[in-house]
Amino acid sequence: MRKIGKTVIFDKPPKIIGHAGVAGKKEGEGPLAKDFDMIFEDTTMGQQSYELAESAMLHDAIIRSLSNAGVAPSSVDFVLSGDLLNQCMGSAFALKDLEIPSIGLFGACSTMALSLSTGAMLVNGGASCVVCATSSHFCSSERQFRFPLEYGGQRPPTAQWTVTGAGSSVVSNEGRGTEIKAVQIGTITDLGITDANNMGAAMAPAAARTISSFLNDTGSSPEDYNLILTGDLGYTGSQLLYELLEKEHNIKLKGFHKDCGTLIFDLKKQDVNSGGSGCGCSASVLCSHILKQMDKGILKKVLFVATGALMSPTSSKQGNSIPGIAHAVLLER
CATH class of the missing domain: 3.40.47.40 (Stage V sporulation protein AD)
Structure with a gap:
């Protein structure tokens, strides 16, 4: 290591x-x-x-x-x-x-x-x-x-x-399966978002920070991956992520990215607003849909970046901002 x-x-x-x-x-x-x-x-x-x-x-x-x-x-x-x-x-x-x-x-x-x-x-x-x-x-x-x-x-x-x-x-450490090649523990990022009904905006800056940092550390670009998968930014957060990466880091992510929150639901038919969220969002999508595709060889290299809003009911009631964090896991088959 x-x-x-x-x-x-x-x-x-x-x-x-x-x-x-x-x-x-x-x-x-x-x-x-x-x-x-x-x-x-x-x-x-x-x-x-x-x-x-x-x-x-x-x-x-x-x-x-x-x-x-x-x-x-x-x-x-x-x-x-x-x-x-x-x-x-x-x-x-x-x-x-x-x-x-x-x-x-x-x-x-x-x-x-x-x-x-x-x-x-x-x-x-x-x-x-x-x-x-x-x-x-x-x-x-x-x-x-x-x-x-x-x-x-x-x-x-x-x-x-x-x-x-x-x-x-x-x-x-033994057996066959998708390999975890690298990981990055995220850094807490807080741009002052206080709206608990806009988690995508609170978490997108953390996702942009971790993705840009990981790409820089590994000398890679979005084109090097079959998929860069975020956890639950939803539609709103994903659009903000594209904007942040392009304006602040000159990284064009659109076309190489999907979000578990927009994959798990049909946003047009299921009345879920901006998409899915929660720990179970990225967990259920990754551990079923994505890893099964990697087992079949459909996907060979995935950068999984799950995002979190580090808030509590107390912090929200006190009017505090919502810090975000994003951790990265490089999966290869």
């Missing part, structure tokens, strides 16, 4: 030997339905609360990824997971019966890239196998960050729809 600028390069790249992405009913009605490992029509998952439903969904994704990798929970050194709920309780209840040493992470919607980055460094440092996972649920997130579901508040065009979904990847 060596570091160039802010980017960590792996001389012996860890491999994703198993993965699974699961989703809720609305997500299952979108363009990626055929790629999800499971679609849950009942998004309560038979649980007494939406928070426990999210935990059940995350638990399911982890078990499916382990099964796909042919790895027993007892063979896993660490599980790295987090979510959007207070004290990451969604992950805690999902993991408590697995008997695996647990590392809780909070990166907001960037958590899938954060867990993969941290997990890859752990494997490169001597761990043999780790699980990297995260989740979100529309109803649990709305209750915590916005309004009670019964309120029925109107959404502006810049607002996004929190994905009900989860994703999990098994990262190992």
